[in-house]
Amino acid sequence: MYGAPGSVARPTFRLLSLFPLTGAACVSAAALGGDISRFAHKLALREQSDMWMSTFARFALPGLQRTASATARQALRARCHPWAAAAPRPSFMGPAHIRGHQTLGSASIPLAHQSVRHVRALDEERLVEVEWEDGGHSLYPFTWLRDNCQCPLCTLESAQARLLPLSDLDIHTGVDVVEVTNDNKVSIAWPDQHMSVFDGDWLKKHCFSAAARQAMQEELFLNERYYWDSKLRIPTADYQEVLHDDKAALAWLLALRRVGIVYLKGAPGEKGQVARLADRIGYLRLTFYGHTWQVQDKAMANNVAYTSGKLSLHTDYPALHFAPGVQFLHCINQAVKGGESEVVDGFHMAEKLQREDPEAFRTLTSVRVDFTDTGTDYCDFMLQSKKRIIDVDAEGRVVRINYNNATRDSVLDLPLHRVQPFYRALKAYVNIMNRPENVVTYKMEPGDIVTFDNWRLLHGRRSYVSRPDRLRHLEGAYLDWDEVMSRLRILRKAVHGDL
């Protein structure tokens, strides 16, 4: 029932093995961090079911590996590796590695229930200083505190939204009185008589230290990624469990975020399953190819995917300025011959390109390439977009891959002297992603659903031959990361409570 599809051996493990870790992986821990260590202790001591405990421990582990104390790591390991002894190495780990936009190496995960020992206003710096029970200090700007007053006049509680308009915010305000209340909150009297009261835990979570901010950002966005190559054993879970069990669904989405691909087994062999899966999250993303779409060999195909030909590695829909973030593909019928799927980690390949051919990396992260898609499906469409093939944020971190050779436009908005360097750079990237050591190949069977990060993975398909009476048939659907991350946060809260 459970298997990790891939080009390598297929060990069987249940949902828990979405985040398999070995003792060896844990031993690779580096510097210690006090807050993380306490957090790990707390985790280890907390009485919760083994199942979600281990799931969460694994989710938190990238940070913990580097920062938790030996005792905490031991405690965590004791909880999370009943299966580790039997698995000589993590089931999705090859020689690849973790890369994160925000690492937790030096970060403190916000801790609840921090008592306020003392508070004072630093009038000259226009900061409030909070001293915590453990002796630590945090500083908060007057303006930010006034901006985030939590009283019913300033915040609409039912929407958790700010009512105070910026035009009414005095960005030069002083404070009259700052004190700790009897119930250990921080109260501020402002010069205009307005009063604000802040909860200690809320303040602690909003600490402006680099470590606290880094931890908060990782908690909000889970930007840390596990990079992989052909040795990946694709994390696998059970379709029905994911539909009906919050812990299973959380583990699925955490792996989807971190690894970029999760395989679900055991879906009925009929249409409608990708839509059910999308409902589990929120809603799917409608596109010009419909709410869901049928990948079959079609006469007068309006997309190269709707043929029986080979599809080279690509991301879907770069002709949309905001390409779908997540893709589901459900196998209803498989081909008699061929039709194997191929995937590659586009972020990892971009990192390799940057190392091997920095000039090509610079070209693909700067040139904006035209994509086009014209036809009729859900309705008629004439799409045009302009995207960088390796999209980076303002800090130069790779955040999205946009590449589909089929819809790359004949329009190329470059001066003549930059045309050949562009082709050279693109070829260099494509050559890296086509190396056998980087590609994971698998063949879907009826009832399998592959779920993957369409902003990160490139996927392809080998050409195929179908039985004429039983055409190869996949049903697909798209979702966006905002909706997936929203469900992930809700599930994490439901499963972990107020940790």
Add this chain to the structure above:
Amino acid sequence: MYGAPGSVARPTFRLLSLFPLTGAACVSAAALGGDISRFAHKLALREQSDMWMSTFARFALPGLQRTASATARQALRARCHPWAAAAPRPSFMGPAHIRGHQTLGSASIPLAHQSVRHVRALDEERLVEVEWEDGGHSLYPFTWLRDNCQCPLCTLESAQARLLPLSDLDIHTGVDVVEVTNDNKVSIAWPDQHMSVFDGDWLKKHCFSAAARQAMQEELFLNERYYWDSKLRIPTADYQEVLHDDKAALAWLLALRRVGIVYLKGAPGEKGQVARLADRIGYLRLTFYGHTWQVQDKAMANNVAYTSGKLSLHTDYPALHFAPGVQFLHCINQAVKGGESEVVDGFHMAEKLQREDPEAFRTLTSVRVDFTDTGTDYCDFMLQSKKRIIDVDAEGRVVRINYNNATRDSVLDLPLHRVQPFYRALKAYVNIMNRPENVVTYKMEPGDIVTFDNWRLLHGRRSYVSRPDRLRHLEGAYLDWDEVMSRLRILRKAVHGDL
């Protein structure tokens, strides 16, 4: 039936006045450009209905104003200003001005039916040179030509998509023979025996000259914008005409793109109209607030919009990483007192900020601000995003405004010393947008629909009092620019043919 809502006088004009222009505006033409001039002549001479002719002429006019010959301008004016004499100034023009990412000032609009006079291969430069009937020359790289071979082996015609994978493209190819065919096409024999044939018009459109590329980009994306302030008379059209007449729909979408806001009059006073309007384009954008959403005063409001309070100027949904590009708001019931709408041109305000306070502009175009939205509506949601309030592209051009003070998170991912400069910068921007000379105020009546660019405009609402038995009620819907631009291109092709 037709009116331009706004704080100024309301002239009445029909759909054609979506792009009103006066002689004075035309006289502001600058340098002449041969291609544009010919293009304008062609327009002027072409026998088409006055209606779409004038619409198209106005659409093309920003470029024409600057480049067309006096004769061409006169010809165009003769076609497009039967109403101009009665309108002493353009009905949506104040002292504001045109700003474009891609101006047509020096661009040549691709012209159809260019004959090829001569063709030769420049083997050393690896370029094919085409000499046109008019004496002009264009150069095309070998690699690009091979990459864009239009034969059925290389291009799937039904999908207009490239079949030739990049791995099969020889990016160092030479050419064996280049010649002009009997039917005036360019044929290339490649060293591997493959043959490509290119149409002259297709080649001309794909010319790599800066002017041709600029014109092509403007044709594809219509990035040129008309900037405005409080003197704007909002372009207005008829709801039923837009639904049923392609020329009216095209004029609507062109104005929506260029001005950022169009008012539609004459919709039935019941729910479902914004969905019909979305169907006219393609499909609407589902969000956590539903397919469409009802702006009313609600108990336990999950959004500040669902109260009767004032809403300060904002863009919708910055808590989504890809905020909806276009918004429709249909007035079903209006308040007894208050409830006036306010809009401001966020791109224009950003330009003012850059001029008046460059440091604030730098801050708002660099700091990534956290937004949050949590609640339950279509389903439960916990959204988090990180956006620049003034979003710029790699070239520093403003492409999107992301600002809603209600959903701006209390999480502020900045070191302490950058907090106060951030508030100062945001306040500077908000102060500019709140100046009376920049804000357009109008009050919607039942049956009115306002359609606007949510990436560009900030909108607000004054507080209101409703009749208890007849609550103020707007129905809203979102779309994305990709879908709107797709419909615009299709309508342009349908209305203008193969111009």
